[in-house]
Amino acid sequence: xxxxxxxxxxxxxxxxxxxxxxxxxxxxxxxxxxxxxxxxxxxxxxxxxxxxxxxxxxxxxxxxxxxxxxxxxxxxxxxxxxxxxxxxxxxxxxxxxxxxxxxxxxxxxxxxxxxxxxxxxxxxxxxxxxxxxxxxxxxxxxxxxxxxxxxxxxxxxxxxxxxxxxxxxxxxxxxxxxxxxxxxxxxxxxxxxxxxxxxxxxxx
Amino acid sequence: xxxxxxxxxxxxxxxxxxxxxxxxxxxxxxxxxxxxxxxxxxxxxxxxxxxxxxxxxxxxxxxxxxxxxxxxxxxxxxxxxxxxxxxxxxxxxxxxxxxxxxxxxxxxxxxxxxxxxxxxxxxxxxxxxxxxxxxxxxxxxxxxxxxxxxxxxxxxxxxxxxxxxxxxxxxxxxxxxxxxxxxxxxxxxxxxxxxxxxxxxxxx
DNA sequence: TAGATTGTTAATCGATTAACAATC
DNA sequence: TAGATTGTTAATCGATTAACAATC
Numbered sequence: 021x022x023x024x025x026x027x028x029x030x031x032x033x034x035x036x037x038x039x040x041x042x043x044x045x046x047x048x049x050x051x052x053x054x055x056x057x058x059x060x061x062x063x064x065x066x067x068x069x070x071x072x073x074x075x076x077x078x079x080x081x082x083x084x085x086x087x088x089x090x091x092x093x094x095x096x097x098x099x100x101x102x103x104x105x106x107x108x109x110x111x112x113x114x115x116x117x118x119x120x121x122x123x124x125x126x127x128x129x130x131x132x133x134x135x136x137x138x139x140x141x142x143x144x145x146x147x148x149x150x151x152x153x154x155x156x157x158x159x160x161x162x163x164x165x166x167x168x169x170x171x172x173x174x175x176x177x178x179x180x181x182x183x184x185x186x187x188x189x190x191x192x193x194x195x196x197x198x199x200x201x202x203x204x205x206x207x208x209x210x211x212x213x214x215x216x217x218x219x220x221x222x223x224x
Numbered sequence: 225x226x227x228x229x230x231x232x233x234x235x236x237x238x239x240x241x242x243x244x245x246x247x248x249x250x251x252x253x254x255x256x257x258x259x260x261x262x263x264x265x266x267x268x269x270x271x272x273x274x275x276x277x278x279x280x281x282x283x284x285x286x287x288x289x290x291x292x293x294x295x296x297x298x299x300x301x302x303x304x305x306x307x308x309x310x311x312x313x314x315x316x317x318x319x320x321x322x323x324x325x326x327x328x329x330x331x332x333x334x335x336x337x338x339x340x341x342x343x344x345x346x347x348x349x350x351x352x353x354x355x356x357x358x359x360x361x362x363x364x365x366x367x368x369x370x371x372x373x374x375x376x377x378x379x380x381x382x383x384x385x386x387x388x389x390x391x392x393x394x395x396x397x398x399x400x401x402x403x404x405x406x407x408x409x410x411x412x413x414x415x416x417x418x419x420x421x422x423x424x425x426x427x428x
Numbered sequence: 429t430a431g432a433t434t435g436t437t438a439a440t441c442g443a444t445t446a447a448c449a450a451t452c
Numbered sequence: 453t454a455g456a457t458t459g460t461t462a463a464t465c466g467a468t469t470a471a472c473a474a475t476c
Contacts, residue, residue: 022416022419022420022423022445024443024444025443026240026419026422026423027415027419029421030412030415030418030419031399031412031415034397034398034412048456048457048458049457049458050457055399056399057399057401059444059445061311061444061445061446061447061459062444062445064457064458064459065430065443065444065459065460066458067458067459068458068459068460073459074457074458074459075452075457075458076358076450076451076452076456076458076459077330077451077455077456077457077458078452078457079458081459090453093418093421093422093423094421094422094425095418099421100401101417103437107319107469108315108316108317108319108350109313111312111316112312112313112315113312113413115312116312120271120414121414121418122414122418122419125414125418125421162424163417163421163424164421186424187420187421187423187424188428188474189416189417189420193238194242194257195235195260196240196263197261201427203424203427204421204425205416205419205420206261207416208231208234208235208238209317209325209412210325210326210329210409211231211234211235211411212393213305213325213326213329213367213369213393214225214234214297214299214325214326214329215226215230215231215234215409216367216391216392216393216407216409217297217298217303217329217367217391218225218230218296218298219230219391219407220366220367220390220391220407220457221298223390223405223407224376226471228465228467228468235471237455245476252432252433252434252475253433253434254433263468263469264433264434265470265471266468266469268433268434268436269435269436269468271434271435272434272435272436272466277434277435278433278434278435278476279433279434279436279476280432280433280435280475281431281432281433281434281475281476282433282476283433283434284434399434
Protein backbone atom coordinates (compact mmCIF):
# COMPACT_ATOMS: atom_id res chain seq x y z
CA UNK A 21 0.00 0.00 0.00
CA UNK A 22 1.24 3.48 -0.90
CA UNK A 23 1.69 5.76 2.13
CA UNK A 24 -0.48 8.88 2.23
CA UNK A 25 2.62 10.90 2.97
CA UNK A 26 4.17 9.84 -0.35
CA UNK A 27 1.00 10.55 -2.31
CA UNK A 28 0.79 14.01 -0.78
CA UNK A 29 4.41 14.82 -1.55
CA UNK A 30 3.75 13.97 -5.20
CA UNK A 31 0.67 16.16 -5.08
CA UNK A 32 2.67 19.04 -3.57
CA UNK A 33 5.08 18.67 -6.46
CA UNK A 34 2.24 19.12 -8.95
CA UNK A 35 0.96 22.17 -7.09
CA UNK A 36 4.43 23.70 -6.90
CA UNK A 37 4.85 23.29 -10.67
CA UNK A 38 1.58 25.12 -11.09
CA UNK A 39 2.61 27.97 -8.74
CA UNK A 40 5.93 28.21 -10.55
CA UNK A 41 4.16 28.56 -13.91
CA UNK A 42 2.04 31.31 -12.39
CA UNK A 43 5.24 33.18 -11.64
CA UNK A 44 5.56 32.61 -7.91
CA UNK A 45 9.00 31.98 -6.47
CA UNK A 46 8.19 31.49 -2.77
CA UNK A 47 5.26 29.86 -1.01
CA UNK A 48 3.90 29.35 2.52
CA UNK A 49 2.67 26.05 3.93
CA UNK A 50 -0.75 27.62 4.05
CA UNK A 51 -0.87 28.27 0.29
CA UNK A 52 0.46 24.85 -0.61
CA UNK A 53 -1.90 23.12 1.78
CA UNK A 54 -4.83 25.03 0.40
CA UNK A 55 -3.98 23.99 -3.15
CA UNK A 56 -3.36 20.37 -2.21
CA UNK A 57 -6.43 20.15 0.00
CA UNK A 58 -4.65 19.61 3.32
CA UNK A 59 -3.82 21.69 6.42
CA UNK A 60 -0.63 23.78 6.61
CA UNK A 61 0.47 21.65 9.60
CA UNK A 62 0.16 18.54 7.44
CA UNK A 63 2.36 20.12 4.76
CA UNK A 64 5.06 21.05 7.28
CA UNK A 65 4.89 17.63 8.91
CA UNK A 66 5.19 15.90 5.54
CA UNK A 67 8.23 17.99 4.71
CA UNK A 68 9.69 17.44 8.17
CA UNK A 69 9.56 13.65 7.70
CA UNK A 70 11.88 14.00 4.72
CA UNK A 71 14.06 16.65 6.32
CA UNK A 72 12.82 19.39 4.04
CA UNK A 73 13.10 22.80 5.66
CA UNK A 74 11.93 26.27 4.73
CA UNK A 75 12.50 29.71 6.09
CA UNK A 76 10.89 30.74 9.38
CA UNK A 77 9.55 33.93 7.97
CA UNK A 78 9.65 33.59 4.21
CA UNK A 79 8.18 30.14 3.76
CA UNK A 80 9.61 27.86 1.10
CA UNK A 81 11.42 28.61 -2.14
CA UNK A 82 9.51 26.83 -4.89
CA UNK A 83 12.48 26.14 -7.13
CA UNK A 84 14.58 24.46 -4.46
CA UNK A 85 11.57 22.54 -3.13
CA UNK A 86 11.03 21.11 -6.60
CA UNK A 87 14.68 20.11 -6.85
CA UNK A 88 14.49 18.29 -3.51
CA UNK A 89 11.22 16.54 -4.43
CA UNK A 90 12.66 15.51 -7.79
CA UNK A 91 15.60 13.97 -5.94
CA UNK A 92 13.36 12.12 -3.49
CA UNK A 93 11.34 10.64 -6.35
CA UNK A 94 14.34 10.10 -8.62
CA UNK A 95 12.78 12.25 -11.28
CA UNK A 96 16.17 13.26 -12.54
CA UNK A 97 16.64 9.72 -13.85
CA UNK A 98 14.78 8.09 -16.74
CA UNK A 99 12.29 5.36 -15.82
CA UNK A 100 11.08 3.11 -18.62
CA UNK A 101 7.75 1.40 -18.13
CA UNK A 102 5.93 -1.29 -20.11
CA UNK A 103 2.24 -2.06 -20.34
CA UNK A 104 0.59 -5.47 -20.77
CA UNK A 105 -2.93 -5.66 -22.20
CA UNK A 106 -3.91 -3.32 -25.02
CA UNK A 107 -7.63 -3.19 -24.21
CA UNK A 108 -9.56 0.02 -23.64
CA UNK A 109 -7.64 1.25 -20.59
CA UNK A 110 -4.29 0.02 -21.86
CA UNK A 111 -4.78 1.75 -25.20
CA UNK A 112 -5.88 4.95 -23.48
CA UNK A 113 -2.71 5.01 -21.37
CA UNK A 114 -0.61 4.20 -24.44
CA UNK A 115 -2.17 7.05 -26.39
CA UNK A 116 -0.98 9.51 -23.79
CA UNK A 117 2.44 8.10 -24.52
CA UNK A 118 4.59 9.68 -21.80
CA UNK A 119 2.16 12.46 -21.08
CA UNK A 120 0.00 10.81 -18.47
CA UNK A 121 2.99 9.71 -16.51
CA UNK A 122 5.37 12.09 -14.91
CA UNK A 123 8.48 13.75 -16.07
CA UNK A 124 11.16 11.27 -17.13
CA UNK A 125 8.79 8.30 -16.98
CA UNK A 126 8.33 6.71 -20.39
CA UNK A 127 5.99 4.04 -21.69
CA UNK A 128 8.37 2.26 -24.04
CA UNK A 129 6.34 -0.76 -25.15
CA UNK A 130 2.94 -2.43 -24.98
CA UNK A 131 2.22 -6.15 -25.06
CA UNK A 132 -0.80 -8.16 -26.09
CA UNK A 133 -1.41 -11.79 -27.00
CA UNK A 134 -3.81 -10.77 -29.76
CA UNK A 135 -1.96 -10.19 -33.09
CA UNK A 136 -4.66 -7.71 -34.15
CA UNK A 137 -3.79 -5.50 -31.15
CA UNK A 138 -0.13 -5.74 -32.09
CA UNK A 139 -0.81 -3.89 -35.34
CA UNK A 140 -3.15 -1.38 -33.77
CA UNK A 141 -2.09 2.23 -34.10
CA UNK A 142 -1.27 3.59 -30.68
CA UNK A 143 1.30 5.92 -29.20
CA UNK A 144 3.67 3.03 -28.46
CA UNK A 145 4.78 -0.11 -30.35
CA UNK A 146 2.92 -3.27 -29.36
CA UNK A 147 4.58 -6.68 -29.16
CA UNK A 148 3.59 -10.31 -28.49
CA UNK A 149 4.37 -11.55 -24.98
CA UNK A 150 7.34 -13.65 -26.05
CA UNK A 151 9.24 -10.41 -26.60
CA UNK A 152 8.95 -9.51 -22.90
CA UNK A 153 12.47 -10.57 -21.86
CA UNK A 154 14.08 -8.87 -24.82
CA UNK A 155 12.42 -5.51 -24.22
CA UNK A 156 12.65 -5.54 -20.43
CA UNK A 157 16.38 -6.10 -20.72
CA UNK A 158 16.85 -3.77 -23.67
CA UNK A 159 15.08 -0.85 -22.05
CA UNK A 160 16.14 -1.74 -18.50
CA UNK A 161 12.52 -1.76 -17.39
CA UNK A 162 11.67 -2.48 -13.77
CA UNK A 163 8.04 -1.24 -13.66
CA UNK A 164 5.03 -2.62 -15.55
CA UNK A 165 1.37 -1.73 -15.89
CA UNK A 166 -1.16 -4.57 -16.07
CA UNK A 167 -4.37 -3.85 -17.98
CA UNK A 168 -5.45 -7.38 -18.91
CA UNK A 169 -8.75 -9.05 -17.95
CA UNK A 170 -8.88 -10.32 -14.36
CA UNK A 171 -8.70 -14.00 -15.32
CA UNK A 172 -5.23 -13.64 -16.80
CA UNK A 173 -3.86 -10.91 -14.51
CA UNK A 174 -2.17 -13.18 -11.96
CA UNK A 175 -0.54 -15.24 -14.70
CA UNK A 176 0.75 -12.09 -16.41
CA UNK A 177 1.97 -10.82 -13.04
CA UNK A 178 3.93 -14.04 -12.38
CA UNK A 179 5.38 -13.88 -15.88
CA UNK A 180 6.49 -10.26 -15.44
CA UNK A 181 8.16 -10.97 -12.09
CA UNK A 182 9.87 -13.96 -13.64
CA UNK A 183 11.26 -11.67 -16.35
CA UNK A 184 12.69 -9.24 -13.82
CA UNK A 185 9.92 -6.70 -13.20
CA UNK A 186 10.04 -5.31 -9.63
CA UNK A 187 7.08 -2.90 -9.52
CA UNK A 188 3.55 -3.38 -10.86
CA UNK A 189 0.61 -1.05 -11.31
CA UNK A 190 -2.41 -3.31 -11.64
CA UNK A 191 -5.76 -2.22 -13.09
CA UNK A 192 -7.27 -5.71 -13.20
CA UNK A 193 -9.96 -6.05 -10.50
CA UNK A 194 -8.15 -8.66 -8.42
CA UNK A 195 -5.56 -8.35 -5.68
CA UNK A 196 -2.35 -9.66 -7.20
CA UNK A 197 -0.20 -11.99 -5.12
CA UNK A 198 3.52 -11.36 -5.31
CA UNK A 199 6.65 -11.79 -3.18
CA UNK A 200 7.21 -9.11 -0.57
CA UNK A 201 10.11 -7.53 -2.43
CA UNK A 202 7.83 -6.75 -5.39
CA UNK A 203 5.93 -3.44 -5.16
CA UNK A 204 2.33 -3.97 -6.23
CA UNK A 205 -0.15 -1.13 -6.50
CA UNK A 206 -3.68 -2.41 -7.14
CA UNK A 207 -6.17 0.08 -8.59
CA UNK A 208 -9.78 -0.91 -9.04
CA UNK A 209 -11.74 1.68 -11.00
CA UNK A 210 -15.16 0.18 -10.34
CA UNK A 211 -14.50 0.17 -6.61
CA UNK A 212 -13.75 3.89 -6.72
CA UNK A 213 -17.18 4.61 -8.19
CA UNK A 214 -18.99 2.19 -5.91
CA UNK A 215 -17.39 3.79 -2.86
CA UNK A 216 -18.79 7.16 -3.91
CA UNK A 217 -22.25 5.66 -4.30
CA UNK A 218 -21.88 4.21 -0.80
CA UNK A 219 -20.99 7.54 0.81
CA UNK A 220 -23.79 9.34 -1.04
CA UNK A 221 -26.29 6.91 0.40
CA UNK A 222 -24.79 7.27 3.86
CA UNK A 223 -25.62 10.99 3.79
CA UNK A 224 -29.31 10.32 3.40
CA UNK B 225 -11.04 10.15 1.31
CA UNK B 226 -12.45 6.65 0.97
CA UNK B 227 -12.03 4.50 4.10
CA UNK B 228 -9.91 1.38 3.73
CA UNK B 229 -12.68 -0.58 5.39
CA UNK B 230 -15.07 0.33 2.57
CA UNK B 231 -12.56 -0.49 -0.16
CA UNK B 232 -11.91 -3.87 1.40
CA UNK B 233 -15.61 -4.71 1.71
CA UNK B 234 -15.97 -4.02 -2.01
CA UNK B 235 -12.97 -6.22 -2.65
CA UNK B 236 -14.46 -9.02 -0.54
CA UNK B 237 -17.57 -8.75 -2.65
CA UNK B 238 -15.54 -9.34 -5.80
CA UNK B 239 -13.77 -12.30 -4.23
CA UNK B 240 -17.04 -13.80 -3.03
CA UNK B 241 -18.47 -13.56 -6.54
CA UNK B 242 -15.43 -15.44 -7.77
CA UNK B 243 -15.77 -18.15 -5.11
CA UNK B 244 -19.44 -18.48 -5.91
CA UNK B 245 -18.67 -18.99 -9.60
CA UNK B 246 -16.18 -21.68 -8.62
CA UNK B 247 -19.05 -23.50 -6.93
CA UNK B 248 -18.32 -22.75 -3.27
CA UNK B 249 -21.26 -22.06 -0.97
CA UNK B 250 -19.45 -21.40 2.32
CA UNK B 251 -16.15 -19.70 3.14
CA UNK B 252 -13.87 -19.03 6.13
CA UNK B 253 -12.35 -15.67 7.00
CA UNK B 254 -9.00 -17.25 6.23
CA UNK B 255 -9.95 -18.08 2.62
CA UNK B 256 -11.49 -14.71 1.96
CA UNK B 257 -8.57 -12.87 3.52
CA UNK B 258 -6.13 -14.87 1.49
CA UNK B 259 -7.92 -13.99 -1.74
CA UNK B 260 -8.28 -10.31 -0.82
CA UNK B 261 -4.72 -10.02 0.44
CA UNK B 262 -5.53 -9.33 4.08
CA UNK B 263 -5.46 -11.24 7.38
CA UNK B 264 -8.45 -13.31 8.54
CA UNK B 265 -8.70 -11.05 11.62
CA UNK B 266 -9.01 -8.04 9.34
CA UNK B 267 -11.86 -9.73 7.45
CA UNK B 268 -13.75 -10.53 10.66
CA UNK B 269 -13.14 -7.04 12.02
CA UNK B 270 -14.39 -5.45 8.77
CA UNK B 271 -17.52 -7.57 8.93
CA UNK B 272 -17.97 -6.85 12.62
CA UNK B 273 -18.01 -3.08 11.96
CA UNK B 274 -21.07 -3.56 9.77
CA UNK B 275 -22.72 -6.12 12.03
CA UNK B 276 -22.10 -8.98 9.63
CA UNK B 277 -21.90 -12.30 11.41
CA UNK B 278 -21.03 -15.80 10.34
CA UNK B 279 -21.14 -19.19 11.97
CA UNK B 280 -18.68 -20.09 14.74
CA UNK B 281 -17.74 -23.33 13.14
CA UNK B 282 -18.91 -23.17 9.55
CA UNK B 283 -17.64 -19.73 8.53
CA UNK B 284 -19.77 -17.59 6.28
CA UNK B 285 -22.41 -18.48 3.71
CA UNK B 286 -21.34 -16.83 0.45
CA UNK B 287 -24.81 -16.22 -0.92
CA UNK B 288 -26.12 -14.40 2.15
CA UNK B 289 -22.87 -12.45 2.51
CA UNK B 290 -23.31 -11.18 -1.04
CA UNK B 291 -26.89 -10.17 -0.31
CA UNK B 292 -25.81 -8.18 2.75
CA UNK B 293 -22.93 -6.52 0.89
CA UNK B 294 -25.25 -5.63 -1.98
CA UNK B 295 -27.56 -3.99 0.54
CA UNK B 296 -24.76 -2.05 2.20
CA UNK B 297 -23.61 -0.72 -1.17
CA UNK B 298 -27.12 -0.24 -2.55
CA UNK B 299 -26.35 -2.53 -5.45
CA UNK B 300 -29.94 -3.58 -5.69
CA UNK B 301 -30.78 -0.08 -6.95
CA UNK B 302 -29.79 1.40 -10.31
CA UNK B 303 -27.16 4.16 -10.24
CA UNK B 304 -26.80 6.28 -13.36
CA UNK B 305 -23.45 7.98 -13.89
CA UNK B 306 -22.27 10.56 -16.42
CA UNK B 307 -18.80 11.31 -17.69
CA UNK B 308 -17.35 14.68 -18.70
CA UNK B 309 -14.37 14.76 -21.05
CA UNK B 310 -14.17 12.30 -23.93
CA UNK B 311 -10.38 12.19 -24.18
CA UNK B 312 -8.36 8.98 -24.02
CA UNK B 313 -9.33 7.93 -20.51
CA UNK B 314 -12.93 9.10 -20.85
CA UNK B 315 -13.36 7.23 -24.11
CA UNK B 316 -11.80 4.11 -22.63
CA UNK B 317 -14.27 4.14 -19.73
CA UNK B 318 -17.15 4.84 -22.12
CA UNK B 319 -16.16 1.89 -24.31
CA UNK B 320 -16.58 -0.45 -21.39
CA UNK B 321 -20.10 0.93 -21.18
CA UNK B 322 -21.38 -0.51 -17.93
CA UNK B 323 -18.83 -3.27 -17.78
CA UNK B 324 -16.03 -1.52 -15.94
CA UNK B 325 -18.37 -0.29 -13.28
CA UNK B 326 -20.22 -2.56 -10.99
CA UNK B 327 -23.52 -4.25 -11.15
CA UNK B 328 -26.40 -1.82 -11.54
CA UNK B 329 -24.09 1.14 -12.19
CA UNK B 330 -24.61 2.57 -15.67
CA UNK B 331 -22.73 5.17 -17.68
CA UNK B 332 -25.68 6.84 -19.36
CA UNK B 333 -24.05 9.80 -21.12
CA UNK B 334 -20.75 11.46 -21.97
CA UNK B 335 -20.09 15.18 -22.42
CA UNK B 336 -17.47 17.12 -24.33
CA UNK B 337 -17.17 20.69 -25.52
CA UNK B 338 -15.60 19.55 -28.79
CA UNK B 339 -18.29 18.83 -31.45
CA UNK B 340 -15.96 16.29 -33.09
CA UNK B 341 -15.98 14.22 -29.88
CA UNK B 342 -19.76 14.44 -29.81
CA UNK B 343 -19.98 12.44 -33.00
CA UNK B 344 -17.28 9.98 -32.02
CA UNK B 345 -18.37 6.40 -31.89
CA UNK B 346 -18.25 5.16 -28.32
CA UNK B 347 -20.25 2.92 -26.07
CA UNK B 348 -22.36 5.84 -24.87
CA UNK B 349 -23.96 8.90 -26.50
CA UNK B 350 -21.93 12.10 -26.22
CA UNK B 351 -23.50 15.55 -25.72
CA UNK B 352 -22.39 19.18 -25.52
CA UNK B 353 -22.17 20.58 -22.00
CA UNK B 354 -25.33 22.66 -22.31
CA UNK B 355 -27.29 19.40 -22.16
CA UNK B 356 -26.01 18.67 -18.64
CA UNK B 357 -29.09 19.80 -16.73
CA UNK B 358 -31.45 17.96 -19.05
CA UNK B 359 -29.66 14.64 -18.78
CA UNK B 360 -28.84 14.85 -15.06
CA UNK B 361 -32.51 15.41 -14.34
CA UNK B 362 -33.77 12.94 -16.95
CA UNK B 363 -31.61 10.08 -15.74
CA UNK B 364 -31.65 11.16 -12.08
CA UNK B 365 -27.85 11.19 -12.01
CA UNK B 366 -26.04 12.07 -8.79
CA UNK B 367 -22.54 10.82 -9.63
CA UNK B 368 -20.17 12.09 -12.34
CA UNK B 369 -16.73 11.17 -13.64
CA UNK B 370 -14.36 13.98 -14.63
CA UNK B 371 -11.79 13.15 -17.31
CA UNK B 372 -11.05 16.61 -18.68
CA UNK B 373 -7.61 18.31 -18.75
CA UNK B 374 -6.52 19.75 -15.38
CA UNK B 375 -6.97 23.39 -16.42
CA UNK B 376 -10.72 22.99 -16.87
CA UNK B 377 -11.39 20.38 -14.17
CA UNK B 378 -12.33 22.77 -11.36
CA UNK B 379 -14.66 24.71 -13.64
CA UNK B 380 -16.35 21.48 -14.77
CA UNK B 381 -16.59 20.39 -11.14
CA UNK B 382 -18.32 23.63 -10.11
CA UNK B 383 -20.65 23.33 -13.07
CA UNK B 384 -21.58 19.75 -12.17
CA UNK B 385 -22.26 20.61 -8.54
CA UNK B 386 -24.36 23.53 -9.70
CA UNK B 387 -26.43 21.13 -11.82
CA UNK B 388 -27.08 18.83 -8.86
CA UNK B 389 -24.23 16.32 -8.92
CA UNK B 390 -23.36 15.07 -5.41
CA UNK B 391 -20.46 12.67 -6.01
CA UNK B 392 -17.45 13.06 -8.28
CA UNK B 393 -14.73 10.70 -9.42
CA UNK B 394 -11.94 12.93 -10.68
CA UNK B 395 -9.12 11.74 -12.93
CA UNK B 396 -7.71 15.22 -13.61
CA UNK B 397 -4.38 15.65 -11.79
CA UNK B 398 -5.57 18.37 -9.41
CA UNK B 399 -7.30 18.20 -6.05
CA UNK B 400 -10.82 19.47 -6.67
CA UNK B 401 -12.31 21.90 -4.20
CA UNK B 402 -15.94 21.29 -3.33
CA UNK B 403 -18.38 21.83 -0.44
CA UNK B 404 -18.16 19.27 2.36
CA UNK B 405 -21.46 17.64 1.42
CA UNK B 406 -20.07 16.70 -1.99
CA UNK B 407 -18.17 13.41 -2.15
CA UNK B 408 -15.01 13.86 -4.20
CA UNK B 409 -12.67 10.98 -5.02
CA UNK B 410 -9.47 12.21 -6.66
CA UNK B 411 -7.48 9.63 -8.64
CA UNK B 412 -4.13 10.59 -10.11
CA UNK B 413 -2.78 7.90 -12.40
CA UNK B 414 0.69 9.40 -12.78
CA UNK B 415 1.08 9.58 -9.02
CA UNK B 416 0.36 5.88 -8.76
CA UNK B 417 3.25 5.06 -11.07
CA UNK B 418 5.60 7.57 -9.49
CA UNK B 419 4.91 6.13 -6.05
CA UNK B 420 5.98 2.69 -7.30
CA UNK B 421 9.21 4.16 -8.69
CA UNK B 422 9.81 5.76 -5.29
CA UNK B 423 9.42 2.51 -3.36
CA UNK B 424 11.61 0.62 -5.81
CA UNK B 425 14.40 3.08 -5.23
CA UNK B 426 13.90 2.88 -1.47
CA UNK B 427 14.70 -0.83 -1.61
CA UNK B 428 18.15 -0.22 -3.05
C1' DT C 429 -16.15 -34.35 22.76
C1' DA C 430 -12.10 -31.96 20.85
C1' DG C 431 -10.73 -28.82 17.67
C1' DA C 432 -11.43 -25.03 14.88
C1' DT C 433 -13.46 -20.75 13.99
C1' DT C 434 -15.89 -16.66 15.10
C1' DG C 435 -16.68 -12.07 17.31
C1' DT C 436 -15.12 -8.73 20.34
C1' DT C 437 -12.18 -6.54 23.50
C1' DA C 438 -7.68 -4.84 24.49
C1' DA C 439 -3.09 -3.58 22.86
C1' DT C 440 -0.39 -1.71 19.52
C1' DC C 441 0.82 0.89 15.83
C1' DG C 442 0.85 4.72 12.77
C1' DA C 443 -0.93 8.87 11.11
C1' DT C 444 -3.03 13.31 11.89
C1' DT C 445 -3.78 17.33 14.63
C1' DA C 446 -2.68 20.61 18.17
C1' DA C 447 0.43 23.32 20.59
C1' DC C 448 4.15 26.19 21.01
C1' DA C 449 8.99 27.55 21.28
C1' DA C 450 12.26 29.29 18.05
C1' DT C 451 13.21 32.79 14.91
C1' DC C 452 13.28 35.39 10.64
C1' DT D 453 10.77 45.38 17.09
C1' DA D 454 6.33 42.94 16.52
C1' DG D 455 4.09 39.67 14.02
C1' DA D 456 3.96 35.73 11.30
C1' DT D 457 5.68 31.40 10.08
C1' DT D 458 8.34 27.37 10.66
C1' DG D 459 9.75 22.87 12.77
C1' DT D 460 9.10 19.68 16.27
C1' DT D 461 7.20 17.64 20.20
C1' DA D 462 3.13 16.03 22.48
C1' DA D 463 -1.70 14.71 22.26
C1' DT D 464 -5.23 12.72 19.88
C1' DC D 465 -7.40 9.96 16.79
C1' DG D 466 -8.24 6.00 14.05
C1' DA D 467 -6.99 1.76 12.14
C1' DT D 468 -4.73 -2.64 12.50
C1' DT D 469 -3.21 -6.54 15.09
C1' DA D 470 -3.25 -9.66 18.92
C1' DA D 471 -5.54 -12.25 22.23
C1' DC D 472 -8.96 -15.09 23.80
C1' DA D 473 -13.53 -16.40 25.49
C1' DA D 474 -17.57 -18.25 23.36
C1' DT D 475 -19.30 -21.87 20.78
C1' DC D 476 -20.59 -24.72 16.81
